[in-house]
Amino acid sequence: MDMTEVLRIARHGLRGEFRHDEPMSRHTSWRAGGTADRAYFPADLEDLRVFLATIPRDEPLHVVGLGSNLLVRDGGIRGTVVFTHQALKRIEITREGLLYAEAGVASPKVSRFAATHDFEGAEFLAGIPGTVGGALAMNAGCYGSETWDRVEKVLTLDRNGELMERDPGEYLIGYRHCERAPHESNLTPRVEEWFAAAWFRFARGDGQASRSRIKEFLSRRIASQPLNLPNAGSVFRNPPDDHAARLIEACGLKGRTIGGAAISAKHSNFIVNTGGASAADIEALIELAQQTVRQRFGVALEREVRVIGK
Numbered sequence: 001m002d003m004t005e006v007l008r009i010a011r012h013g014l015r016g017e018f019r020h021d022e023p024m025s026r027h028t029s030w031r032a033g034g035t036a037d038r039a040y041f042p043a044d045l046e047d048l049r050v051f052l053a054t055i056p057r058d059e060p061l062h063v064v065g066l067g068s069n070l071l072v073r074d075g076g077i078r079g080t081v082v083f084t085h086q087a088l089k090r091i092e093i094t095r096e097g098l099l100y101a102e103a104g105v106a107s108p109k110v111s112r113f114a115a116t117h118d119f120e121g122a123e124f125l126a127g128i129p130g131t132v133g134g135a136l137a138m139n140a141g142c143y144g145s146e147t148w149d150r151v152e153k154v155l156t157l158d159r160n161g162e163l164m165e166r167d168p169g170e171y172l173i174g175y176r177h178c179e180r181a182p183h184e185s186n187l188t189p190r191v192e193e194w195f196a197a198a199w200f201r202f203a204r205g206d207g208q209a210s211r212s213r214i215k216e217f218l219s220r221r222i223a224s225q226p227l228n229l230p231n232a233g234s235v236f237r238n239p240p241d242d243h244a245a246r247l248i249e250a251c252g253l254k255g256r257t258i259g260g261a262a263i264s265a266k267h268s269n270f271i272v273n274t275g276g277a278s279a280a281d282i283e284a285l286i287e288l289a290q291q292t293v294r295q296r297f298g299v300a301l302e303r304e305v306r307v308i309g310k
């Protein structure tokens with residue numbers, strides 16, 4: 001039984017939207033890349049649970065937030081892409097004073113929502129243009145703060161549609177890194193799972209002061225980042241005690257173009273789409289920067305952006 005058949009049968013129970021050949025350039029901040037064979041836009045978390053419980057076990061699944069850290073190769077994605085952004089959008093303050101946000105809520109919204117409720121510590125999220133799910137998966141951060149510093153617990157959703165609450169102690173968290181910690185007693189393969197929501201603990205603060213900090217953080221970004229052209233933020237992780245941008249610039253690569261992609265003249269750790277860039281153009285620039293920096297400085301630049309597809 002293929003996906004179309006399963007979805008035909010299950011249609012009466014699903015409230016989301018199913019599409020074929022969805023252009024991923026519409027869903028990535030680089031505005032480049034191929035199509036996804038299938039795409040599912042769930043109506044909400046419950047609908048996503050039904051979808052996951054319905055689809056064939058061997059259907060490859062990819063969960064995408066706002067695609068702001070993602071390069072999809074031009075050959076596209078085999079399988080189904082699930083989009084969380086318009087679906088998992090609940091955000092509230094709990095009775096315990098935690099900020100609960102579902103995985104599809106935009107990180108800047110968490111920042112503003114916290115300020116509105118007089119919590120401080122979420123200001124750094126204002127300029128990170130992804131979702132809560134993406135911020136958890138990447139341990140997104142800036143200006144000395146990281147997402148997992150504030151996480152009290154998370155809600156996960158597995159391939160069978162099962163929800164589970166997990167503590168931060170169940171993950172290995174690092175610089176732009178998050179993975180489930182190995183579990184010695186668990187010898188059976190783990191079921192694939194994603195983030196459905198998180199509870200954040202922020203300190204009580206002054207909303208007005210938080211809004212001023214948000215403004216200051218955003219103006220720092222406008223001054224230093226090429227925000228007028230499609231990009232995916234920092235392409236490479238900073239090596240220990242150094243900056244990827246410094247190394248790339250020192251190699252004379254600032255402004256270098258391949259096809260429609262360019263290493264930004266404003267910030268050398270950004271690659272911008274100057275118009276009509278293919279994913280191959282962007283990937284070729286990524287590889288050029290890695291090779292040149294390795295030859296010149298002996299430093300292996302690690303990608304921060306995730307690359308998927310053929």
Ligand SMILES: Cc1cc2nc3c(=O)[nH]c(=O)nc-3n(C[C@H](O)[C@H](O)[C@H](O)COP(=O)(O)OP(=O)(O)OC[C@H]3O[C@@H](n4cnc5c(N)ncnc54)[C@H](O)[C@@H]3O)c2cc1C
Nearest residue numbers: 065066067068069130131133134135137140141194195233
């Ligand atoms: C202009 C600009 C500035 C940026 N500045 C910063 C910055 O200061 N700091 C920083 O850390 N990043 C920054 N980024 C990168 C990016 O915004 C973050 O990594 C963001 O958290 C990604 O979220 P997303 O929803 O767009 O994730 P996506 O790009 O959609 O996905 C990224 C990865 O997360 C996974 N993922 C997404 N949702 C889930 C989920 N629910 N469960 C499990 N996995 C999931 C995806 O499968 C993928 O592997 C910037 C990007 C841009 C374009």
